[in-house]
Amino acid sequence: MKEILFNAVENEKENLFELIQRLVQIKSYSGEEKEIVEFIVSKMKEYGFDEAYHDSFGNAIGKIGNGPIKILYDAHIDTVKVTETENWEHPPFAGVIENGKLYGRGAVDEKPAMAGYLIAGKILKKLYGNDFPFTLYVVGSAYEEDADGYPLYHIIKNEGIKPDFVLLGEPTDLKIYRGQRGRMELKITTTGKSAHGAHNQKGINAIYKMMPIVADIEKLDKKLKPKPTLGKGSITVSNIMSKAPSMCSVSDFCQIHIDRRMTVGEDKKSVIKELKEIIRKHKSDAKISIPSVEGKCWTGLDFSTLAYYPTWFFDERHPYVEAAMKTSKSVIGKAKCGTWSFSTNGVATAGQFGIPTIGFAPGKEELAHSSKEEIVLNDLLKATKFYSLFPFELIKK
Numbered sequence: 001m002k003e004i005l006f007n008a009v010e011n012e013k014e015n016l017f018e019l020i021q022r023l024v025q026i027k028s029y030s031g032e033e034k035e036i037v038e039f040i041v042s043k044m045k046e047y048g049f050d051e052a053y054h055d056s057f058g059n060a061i062g063k064i065g066n067g068p069i070k071i072l073y074d075a076h077i078d079t080v081k082v083t084e085t086e087n088w089e090h091p092p093f094a095g096v097i098e099n100g101k102l103y104g105r106g107a108v109d110e111k112p113a114m115a116g117y118l119i120a121g122k123i124l125k126k127l128y129g130n131d132f133p134f135t136l137y138v139v140g141s142a143y144e145e146d147a148d149g150y151p152l153y154h155i156i157k158n159e160g161i162k163p164d165f166v167l168l169g170e171p172t173d174l175k176i177y178r179g180q181r182g183r184m185e186l187k188i189t190t191t192g193k194s195a196h197g198a199h200n201q202k203g204i205n206a207i208y209k210m211m212p213i214v215a216d217i218e219k220l221d222k223k224l225k226p227k228p229t230l231g232k233g234s235i236t237v238s239n240i241m242s243k244a245p246s247m248c249s250v251s252d253f254c255q256i257h258i259d260r261r262m263t264v265g266e267d268k269k270s271v272i273k274e275l276k277e278i279i280r281k282h283k284s285d286a287k288i289s290i291p292s293v294e295g296k297c298w299t300g301l302d303f304s305t306l307a308y309y310p311t312w313f314f315d316e317r318h319p320y321v322e323a324a325m326k327t328s329k330s331v332i333g334k335a336k337c338g339t340w341s342f343s344t345n346g347v348a349t350a351g352q353f354g355i356p357t358i359g360f361a362p363g364k365e366e367l368a369h370s371s372k373e374e375i376v377l378n379d380l381l382k383a384t385k386f387y388s389l390f391p392f393e394l395i396k397k
Contacts, residue, residue, distance in 0.1 A: 001389075001392060002330055002389060004127065005123065005127070005385065005388045005389055006331075006385050006388075006389075008123040008126070008127060008388070009119065009120070009123060009381065009384050009385045009388055010381075012119050012122065012123065012384075013381060015119065016115055016116070016119045016380065016381065016384055017097070017102075017377055017380075019043070019115040019118060019119065020095075020102060020107075020111060020112055020115035020375070020377075020380060021095040021097060021102060022039070022095070023036065023039075023040075023077070023106065023111040023114060023115055024093065024095040024102065024104040024105070024106050024107050024111055025093055025094065025095040025104075026039060026093075027079075027093050027105075028077055028078050028079055028106070029078060029079060029080075029081050030078040030079075030080075030142075030143050030144070030145045030146045030295075031078075031142075031143060031146075031295060031296060031297065031298055032078075032298060033058055033077060033078050033142045033143070033298050034058070034298040036077050036140070037054050037058060037059075037060045037077070037140060037142065037298070038054075040060040040062075040077065040114065040118070040140045041053060041054060041060050041062075043118050044060070044062035044118065044121070044138070047118060047121055047122035047125060048122065048125040048126070049062040049063060049064055049121060049125065049138070050063050050064055050065070050066070050130070051063035054299070055154070055155065055158075055159050056154075056158070056159075056297075056299055056301050057142060057143070057151060057154040057155070057158075057297050057299065057301055057303070058142040058143065058297040058298045058299045058301070059139055059140060059141050059142050059151050059154070059155060060077070060139065060140035060142075061137065061138070061139055061140075061155070061159070061161070062118075062121060062137065062138040062139075063135065063136070063137055063138075064121050064124055064125055064130075064135070064136045064138070065124075065130050065132055065134055065135045065136055066130060066135055067132060067133040067134040067135050068133065068134075068135075069133065069134040069135070069164055069165075069394070069395055070134070070135045070137065070161075070162070070163040070164045070165075071134055071135070071136050071137070071163060071164065071165050071166075071167070071391050071394065072136075072137040072138075072139060072152075072161070072163035072165070072166045072167070072349075073113075073117045073136065073137065073138050073139065073166075073167045073169070073387065074139045074141055074152060074166060074167070074168050074169060074345055074349075075110050075111070075113035075114040075117060075139070075140060075141070075168075075169030075361075076110060076140070076141040076142070076144030076145070076151065076169075076345065077106075077111060077114055077140040077141065077142065078141075078142055078143055078144055078145050079105050079106040079109065079111075079145065080105075080109075080145050080369050082105055086370075086371040087371055088371045089103070089371075090103040090104065091104075092104050092105040092371070092373075093105060097377070100376060100377055100378060101374045101375060101376055101377065102374065102375050102377060103373065103374045104373060105373060106373070107363070107373040107374055107375045108171050108363035108364065108365075108367045108368050108373045108374070108375060109170070109171060109363070109367075109368035109369060109373065110169045110170050110171060110361060110363070110368075112169070112361060112362050112363060112375050112380045112383065113168075113169020113170075113361040113383070113387075114138075114140050114169065115380065115384075116169075116361075116380060116383045116384035116386075116387050117138045117169070117387055118138065119384050120384055120387035120388040121136065121138055123388055124136070124388060124391075132391070132392070133395055134391050134394075134395055136391060137161060137163060139151075139152070139155065141155075141345060142297060142298065143295055143297060143303075144345055146293065146295055147293050147295060147303070147305055148309060148343045148344060148345060148347055149305075149309055149343075149344075149345050149346075149347035149348035149349075149351070149352070150293075150303065150305045150348065151345060151348075152166075152345045152348045152349050153305070153348040153352065154303070156348070156349075156353060162353075162355075163349075163355060164355070164356075165320055165355065165356050165357075165394060166346070166349040166350070166355055166356070166357040166358075167357075167358060167359065167360065167387075167390065168344055168345060168346055168357060168358070168359035168361075169359070169360075169361045170340060170342075170344045170359050170361060170365070171361050171362065171363030171364060171365045171367070171368060172338060172340075172359050172360055172361050172363075172365070173362070173363065173364050173365070173379075174328070174332060174360070174361075174362055174379055174382060174383065175328075175335075175336045175337065175338045175360070176321060176324045176325055176328060176335060176336065176337050176338070176358055176359075176360055177337070177338050177339055177340055177358060177359035177360070178313055178314045178315075178316070178318070178321050178337055178338075178339060178358050178359075179229065179230060179311075179312050179313020179314060179339045179340075179346075179350075180230070180311070180312065180313070180339055180340040180341075180342070180343060180344055180346060180347075181230050181231070181233065181261045181262055181263050181311055181339075181341070181343075182261070182262035182266070182267070182308075182309050182310045182311030182312070182343070182347065182351060183259065183260065183261050183262065183309050183343050184260050184262065184268060184271060184290065184307060184308040184309060185257065185258065185259060185260070185290065185291055185307035185308075186257075186258040186260060186271070186272075186275065186288060186289070186290055186291075187255055187256065187257055187258070187288070187289045187290075187291055188210070188213060188255065188256050188258065188275065188279075188286050188287070188288055189253070189254070189255045189286060189287045189289070190206045190207075190209040190210045190213075190253075190254045190255075190284065190285075190286045191206055191252060191253055191254075191285075192204035192205050192206035192208075192209060192250065192251065192252045192253070192254075193250070193252055194244060194245050194249050194250050194251070194252040195249065195250045196248065196249060196250075197248040197249055197250065198248075200250050203249075203250030203252070204250070204252070205250050205251055206242060206251045206252055206253050206254035207242050207251045207254045209254065209284060209286065210240070210254040210256060210286070212282050212284075213256075213278055213279065213282060213284065213286060214237055214240070214256060216278045216281070216282075217235055217237055217258070217275075217278065218237075220235055220274065220278070221234055221235045221236065224263075226263070227263045227264035227265060228264065229264060229313050229339065230263045230264050230311065230313060230339055231263060232263060233260070233261050233262050233263040233266050234259075234260070234261040235258060235259070235260045235261075236258065236259045236260075237256050237257070237258055238257050238258065238259045239256065239257035240254070240255070240256045240257075241254070241255050242254040242255075257291075258275075262310075262311045263311065264311065264313070266311060267310065267311065268290070268308050268310075272288060275288055276288065290306055290307055290308060291306075291307050292304045292305065292306055292307065293305050293306075293307050309343050309347035309351065310347055310351030310352060311351065312346055312347065312350035312351040312357070313339060313350075314350070314356060314357070314358065316337055318356065319397035320356040320358060320394065320397065321337070321358060322397065323390070323393045323394045323396070323397050324358050324360060324390065324393075324394075325337070326393050327386055327389050327390045327393045328360070328386065330389060330393075331382050331385045331386045331389065332382050340359070340365060341365060342365070342368070344359065346359070360383065360386055360390075361383055362375055362376065362379035362380050362382070362383045363375050363379070
């Protein structure tokens, strides 16, 4: 079976490279994915997928087979925007191929996985029809860059698709990634009493009330302890704002925005508790809140989700991870585990629903969101072999 699948992938090599080039050429900023979703759905239909459509959130969804084990391959197909200050060696949407590499926005994060999924799906349908004991869903998720996790949360809660296993296409440099630190956003607000600056003693300055809290948050970041597998959490004050009746007045409102990265053993409850302890230490009446992320999909659907993305990871000895390691050895002769530094759609599948989730894809994580995005085409070929073989290794576990 392995040789048959791998030979079929080799025969599709030129189609694979043309496909990733075209995907990069289609500009698909978050909330503006209509063109690329329609392109992906058209390819699914062309390749003989049993089902191919987009849901109300704007995710492209394809289905192959009708077996009892449900496997979902996810690659988000939205990208961050290109800014005027970025210095691109090649135009970001030209899809330039040079010296065995493809360059452009989305060339790492994370359109290669979608190209590989589509070709793997094409091959599976051609070779096996429906005669395999699993159901494979291929998802091109929308709006992930601004609402990581929510595209798959929507699919599971609202579209009636709950997989048994999930494979993510975030860049892993052909390693098996099995988790990530969680993250959450918080706001702390202090209020005071306005007064004319010439009579500032009559007011209560909300900025001054915030200052010791900020200082202790900086100290807290240094105290956080590293944990096995995922390392150290972090806490950062990323924005501060204040309001006053005028620039000649005492501020009666101050608010900070916090980015909190959570490692093993840290969650929403523990993070809020440590911040409440700081507030209590200073006998402050400051208030803590978790903001919502809101957006409008290209389909017109409005959505809102809490800015909380749970930590998740799986042990190297987990059967799902072992199946991925075995597949990697078959494809590239070796297997190595790792974890992401950034957040992924796994915060929903693994973090919220407890579904076994891993990642495998070409591309270096550190090149994402940069003007240096590039993919080695031969690595994409290897990844596509992995995607074609992996379901068969998985169902043996």
